[in-house]
Amino acid sequence: MIKRNNKIKFSSRLSLKSTPKSSNSHDSMWNSYNKSDYMAKTRVGLDEKLVRFISSEKKEPAWMLQHRLASLKEYLAMPLPTWGPDLTKLNLDKITYYARAADKQAESWADVPADIKSTFNKLGIPRAEQEVLAGVGAQYESTVIYHSLKDKFKEQGVIFEDMDVALHEHEDLLKSYFMKAVPATLHKFAALHGAVWSGGTFLYIPRGVIIEQPLQAYFRMNAKGMGQFEHTLIIIEEEAQAHYIEGCSAPRYGVDSLHAGCVEIFVKPRARFRYSSVESWSKDAYNLNTKRALVEKEAHMEWVGGNFGSNVTMLYPCSVLLGESATADHLGVAFANQGQIQDTGAKVIHLAPHTSSNIIMKSISKGGGQAIYRGLVDISPQAEYAISNIKCDALILDDRSQSDTIPTINIKNQTAVLAHEATAGKLNAEDIFYLRSRGLSEEQASAMIVNGFIEPITKELPLEYSVEMNRMVELEMENSVG
Amino acid sequence: MKQLVKKNIKASDKKIIVADKTRVFILDYVDRLSAVSTLPIFIGRESQVQYVFILDHNLSSSLKINREIHIADRAKVDSYQVYFGRGDYQVNINNHLGKNVILNSQGLFWPKKQQILQVQDNDIFTARSAVGKFKVIGLVDDSASAQYYANVTLKPEAQLSEARIDLSLHLLSSTARGRLLPGLKIAANDVKAGHSASTFHLAPEDLFYLQTRGLSPAKIKVLVINSIAGQFVSGIKDETTKNLILKLIKKRSD
Numbered sequence: 001m002i003k004r005n006n007k008i009k010f011s012s013r014l015s016l017k018s019t020p021k022s023s024n025s026h027d028s029m030w031n032s033y034n035k036s037d038y039m040a041k042t043r044v045g046l047d048e049k050l051v052r053f054i055s056s057e058k059k060e061p062a063w064m065l066q067h068r069l070a071s072l073k074e075y076l077a078m079p080l081p082t083w084g085p086d087l088t089k090l091n092l093d094k095i096t097y098y099a100r101a102a103d104k105q106a107e108s109w110a111d112v113p114a115d116i117k118s119t120f121n122k123l124g125i126p127r128a129e130q131e132v133l134a135g136v137g138a139q140y141e142s143t144v145i146y147h148s149l150k151d152k153f154k155e156q157g158v159i160f161e162d163m164d165v166a167l168h169e170h171e172d173l174l175k176s177y178f179m180k181a182v183p184a185t186l187h188k189f190a191a192l193h194g195a196v197w198s199g200g201t202f203l204y205i206p207r208g209v210i211i212e213q214p215l216q217a218y219f220r221m222n223a224k225g226m227g228q229f230e231h232t233l234i235i236i237e238e239e240a241q242a243h244y245i246e247g248c249s250a251p252r253y254g255v256d257s258l259h260a261g262c263v264e265i266f267v268k269p270r271a272r273f274r275y276s277s278v279e280s281w282s283k284d285a286y287n288l289n290t291k292r293a294l295v296e297k298e299a300h301m302e303w304v305g306g307n308f309g310s311n312v313t314m315l316y317p318c319s320v321l322l323g324e325s326a327t328a329d330h331l332g333v334a335f336a337n338q339g340q341i342q343d344t345g346a347k348v349i350h351l352a353p354h355t356s357s358n359i360i361m362k363s364i365s366k367g368g369g370q371a372i373y374r375g376l377v378d379i380s381p382q383a384e385y386a387i388s389n390i391k392c393d394a395l396i397l398d399d400r401s402q403s404d405t406i407p408t409i410n411i412k413n414q415t416a417v418l419a420h421e422a423t424a425g426k427l428n429a430e431d432i433f434y435l436r437s438r439g440l441s442e443e444q445a446s447a448m449i450v451n452g453f454i455e456p457i458t459k460e461l462p463l464e465y466s467v468e469m470n471r472m473v474e475l476e477m478e479n480s481v482g
Numbered sequence: 483m484k485q486l487v488k489k490n491i492k493a494s495d496k497k498i499i500v501a502d503k504t505r506v507f508i509l510d511y512v513d514r515l516s517a518v519s520t521l522p523i524f525i526g527r528e529s530q531v532q533y534v535f536i537l538d539h540n541l542s543s544s545l546k547i548n549r550e551i552h553i554a555d556r557a558k559v560d561s562y563q564v565y566f567g568r569g570d571y572q573v574n575i576n577n578h579l580g581k582n583v584i585l586n587s588q589g590l591f592w593p594k595k596q597q598i599l600q601v602q603d604n605d606i607f608t609a610r611s612a613v614g615k616f617k618v619i620g621l622v623d624d625s626a627s628a629q630y631y632a633n634v635t636l637k638p639e640a641q642l643s644e645a646r647i648d649l650s651l652h653l654l655s656s657t658a659r660g661r662l663l664p665g666l667k668i669a670a671n672d673v674k675a676g677h678s679a680s681t682f683h684l685a686p687e688d689l690f691y692l693q694t695r696g697l698s699p700a701k702i703k704v705l706v707i708n709s710i711a712g713q714f715v716s717g718i719k720d721e722t723t724k725n726l727i728l729k730l731i732k733k734r735s736d
Contacts, residue, residue, distance in 0.1 A: 381656070396671040399638060405666040409679050412660075414653035420664070420679040426671045 046097050048072060051195050054098050058164050058198075061171060064178075071184035071194025078188040084314040084374065085343040090286050095227040095258050097196045153211060159204035160215055163231050166202035173204065177233060181264040181292045181320070189260045189288045189314075193229050197262065200230035205240040205271075214243040214276075214462065219261070227258040234264070236271040236299075245465070246277040248287075257285045259310075265293035267301050269323060274302040276461060278469060281310040283340060288314045297323030297352075304460050305332040306469050307344055308476065316374060318347035321355035321383075330359040333454045333469070335476050336369030336401070345375040345407075350383035350416075359390040362454050365401035366476070372404040379416040387417045394424040395453055397446070447477040488720060493518055502526035502554070507720050510535040512547060520548040527554040527580075534562045534723050537571060538730055544570040555581040555609070560717060563601075565591035566730055570598040579643075581609035589618035590714050592707075592734060593626035603632045605647075607640035616647045619710055622658035633665040634675065641670045647677035654703060704735045 043050075051072050055065040080087050149160040159170060167174050184194035201217045219230055236242060248259065259281060267273050273293075281287050287310040293301045303317040319328035330346035342365075348357040363371035373392045394403035405422045427449055435445035451458075451470045458466035491498065491510045495518055500506050508523070508531065517539070525531050537547065545567075553559055557580070565571065579585055585605070593599040605614050614634065622628045634645045651660045664677040684692075684706065692702050711731045718724045 394668070396668060399641070399671045401671065403666070403668045405664075405677070407664065407679065409662040410660075411651060411653060411662075411681055414656055414658060414683060416653075416681050418679070418681045421676070422664075422666065422678070423674075423676040424666060424668050425674055 044096050045093050046072075046095075046192075046196065050097060054196060054198060057100070058167070060167060063175060064167065067179065067184075068195050068197075071179075071191050074184045075188060075191035075195055078191055081187040081189070081314075083187075084316075085312050085341050085372070087286070087288070087312065087314070090258070090312075092192075092258075097227050097229070098198060099226060149215075153209075156209050157204075157206040158209060158211065159202060161202045163200040163202050163233065164198070166233075170202065170204070173235070174202070174233065177235060177264065177266060178231075179262075179264070181266065181294050182262050182290050186290065190262065190290050193231070193260050193262045193290065196227070197229045197231040200261070201232045201234075201244075203232075203234040203242070203244060205236045205242045207237040207268075208239045209237075210241040211243070214245050216245045216247070219246065219248045219259075228261065229259075230261045232261070232263040234273070234275070235266045236268060236273045238268045239270045240268075241272045243274040243276070246275075246279075248277070248279045248281055257282070259285055259287045259289065261289045263289070263291035263317075265291075265301065267293055267295045267299040267326075269297040269299055271296075272300045272302075274304065275317075276304040276465065278306040278308070278465065278472075279310070279313070279315075280308045280472065281313075283309060283311055283337075285310045286312050286314075288312075291315070291317040293317075293319050293328070295319055295321050295323065295326040295328060298325045299323065300327045300329075302329045302460075303331065303346070304457065305344075306457070306472070307332070307334040307342055308472050310340065310342075312341045312343070314343050316345045316347050316376075318349070319357065320349045320351065321357065321386075322351050324352045325354045326352060327355065328357045330357070330361070331457045331460055332360075333362045333457045334364070334371050335473065336363070336365045336371040337476055338367035338369060340369045341372070342369070343372040343374055345373045347376040348378070348388060350377075350379045350386040350388065352382060353384040354386070355383055356387040357389070359388075359392075360456055361392045362394075362457060363392075363403060364395045364397065364450055364453070364473075364476075365403050366397040368398075368400040370402040370404070372406065373422070374404075375407045376410070377407070377418065377420075378410040379413050379418065381412045383413050383416065385415045385417075386413065388419075390418075390420040390422075392420075392422040393453070394422070395450065396424060396426055397450075443477060447474045450477060486719070491518060491521065495521065497521065498523040500525045500529050500531055503528045505530045507531075507723075508533045509720070509723055510549070511726075512537045512545075513539050514541075517547075519546055520550075522550040523552070525551065525553045525557050525559060528556045529554075529558075531557065531559045532562075532719055533559060534564075534718060534720075534727075535575075536564045536566075536727065536730070537573065538564070538566040540568055542568045544572070546572045546574075548574045548576075550576050550578075552578045553580055553583045553585060555583065558584045559586070561585065561587040562714070562718060563587070563589040563603075564727055564730070565589070565593070565599055565601065566734055568595070568597065571600065573599075573601045574604075575602070576604045576606065577614070579605065579607045579609070579612040579614055579640075581611060583609075583612040583614075585612070585614045586717075587614070587616045588714060588717075589616075589630075590620075590710070591618070591628055591630065592621040592623065592731075593628050594623040594734070595626060596624070597626040599626070599628045599630075601628075601630045603630070605632070605634045605645070607634070607636045607643045607645065609639055611642045612640060613644045614646070616645075618647075618649045619714070620649070620651045620660060620662075621654055621707065621710070622651070622660050623654040625655070625657040627659040627661070629661040629663075631663040631665065632677075633663075633667065634677070635667045636670050636673050636675060638669045641672045643670070644674045646675070649677075649679040651679075651681050652683055652706075653681070707731065707735055 184191040295301045334342035334344045336342040346359045365371040377388045379386045432445045486505045488507045632647045647664045649662045662679045715724045
């Protein structure tokens with residue numbers, strides 16, 4: 001596991017995304033939004049005409065249009081996925097699948113339209129770029145409005161680009177890798193993504209290059225009933241190392257919005273890569289994300305994730321351990337509050353000998369929320385001496401909330417060593433009593449215990465991000481007593 | 483409490499009712515196709531029951547078995563399930579636990595050759611302060627495959643209950659396949675619930691040691707199985723049933 005890099009200094013006042021220094025500012029992430037005049041040029045619903053329009057507006061090569069049309073065909077033919085929560089209430093005909101908020105991508109924050117820049121300022125992105133990040137991408141609705149990479153990394157051959165730009169400038173690379181880890185045939189929302197994807201990040205780290213500072217992308221849905229389908233494609237060449245962070249948010253309108261992003265990561269032999277994400281969509285968003293990494297010989301992949309917002313989340317980052325001695329770590333925390341279903345987990349497919357995986361998941365449910373761990377560990381016949389450890393813990397904070405654990409374990413090799421352990425319970429009354437005797441209110445004591453509960457995950461994030469996650473827990477814990 | 487009564491389930495049984503405050507040993511031995519496929523069992527309040535289910539018919543045809551077991555308040559049940567035989571089996575066992583029930587359940591499965599075994603074990607806690615412990619050991623041999631789903635559901639009314647599932651799998655050949663799903667669905671907050679799933683096999687060092695003592699791999703396999711079997715039957719009170727299970731295991735090892 002890549003340890004926290006002490007060389008990366010984070011300002012104590014710097015905020016990652018939501019800048020939640022008070023509950024009001026946290027709420028503003030979900031409650032405030034800009035005017036969206038550009039929505040007058042859009043329409044709801046999806047058909048071949050719209051898919052052709054997206055491709056033509058982006059001036060895409062013919063193979064990409066063909067890929068989109070084939071994906072649309074798959075999407076229309078496929079039923080809703082059965083692996084995951086009930087999605088029958090999601091009205092896919094009411095979603096706006098494509099909206100362009102800015103005419104062109106800016107090269108500096110000064111060129112970004114004022115209202116959009118203001119949103120990202122509130123989220124703390126420009127300042128983070130100056131102080132701690134190697135590069136930044138910012139997407140607003142369907143298109144990327146800003147992208148930059150520090151010169152010293154450009155000189156080393158690193159590519160950090162908006163996907164639309166990369167499709168033109170690095171077409172051969174994209175053609176070789178695009179939707180090869182997550183094919184459109186995987187499930188209905190992968191097919192939908194293949195048809196209407198727009199924006200996202202392309203990251204290429206050449207052989208042997210090590211980037212110690214994280215690269216970050218931030219995705220913001222602004223308009224009512226919007227759908228966002230960004231595509232993140234990451235290639236880490238042999239012996240390279242990097243850390244990439246994604247953040248996401250959207251305002252609350254009381255109308256369903258949809259996020260069906262896709263992340264594909266190719267970790268080449270002996271490379272190491274960490275992908276962190278903190279997703280805080282508004283509580284009327286469906287977050288149906290698909291993330292998958294193909295991990296080659298002796299390479300290492302880490303997923304670190306926090307899921308706080310959204311109405312329904314369906315997210316199971318997947319590592320496919322293709323090469324001998326490939327390894328993967330999955331660390332995740334999900335907080336399900338009132339009206340939320342957090343259906344999250346991990347999938348690891350062991351396809352080679354001496355591969356190993358480690359899954360640690362924590363969930364908290366409160367106020368009638370439902371937290372579900374749904375996981376898969378598959379050890380194939382070729383995966384001699386594979387090792388997998390899975391640990392899931394759930395906290396249920398009141399008698400209206402629910403916690404489910406649904407781990408599927410397939411073992412097809414007799415040499416496999418696997419251990420899965422899960423527990424569920426409530427806050428310990430003795431711990432609360434002790435903290436109250438030290439002068440804390442019951443609410444503060446509960447928040448402190450919950451933060452301790454998720455500490456194995458937050459400690460793997462850079463300091464500023466873990467502080468942010470702890471603060472989000474404290475805000476979710478407000479009014480948890482009584 | 484009355485004396486222990488032994489009850490052998492017959493093909494003609496439509497349902498089994500255990501009266502309140504009784505001590506009963508129930509043997510549910512499915513050894514022929516005419517065996518009862520669906521059977522509700524009602525266990526009365528404060529009764530003490532040992533229930534042994536053995537599936538071991540000698541025909542290689544497929545069989546579906548359902549058992550619906552309702553355990554009334556303050557009853558204590560020790561349940562043993564053994565899955566051998568030659569056919570393909572789909573077994574569905576639903577345990578419904580009342581208030582203050584104590585259920586200790588143990589399972590042992592050992593499919594061989596081309597056998598396909600699918601077990602769905604649902605344990606539903608419907609009232610307060612019940613305790614359920616479920617321990618399953620699976621051996622899968624030759625080209626057989628086994629799928630064992632154990633689902634514990636704690637309803638909102640099941641506060642102060644405790645549930646624990648432990649599934650353990652040992653693949654005895656390179657072509658054997660196993661699938662485990664220890665599921666928890668918890669809708670009550672003041673409960674203790676946990677589960678584990680694991681694989682086990684002899685470490686190469688242990689295997690090497692036993693071989694240096696003159697034991698062949700086949701004999702080592704038998705030793706491991708006998709050790710598991712000995713532990714499994716140790717709590718069964720009825721000696722005839724205990725010996726029956728050991729005899730079936732020996733026959734299967736030969």
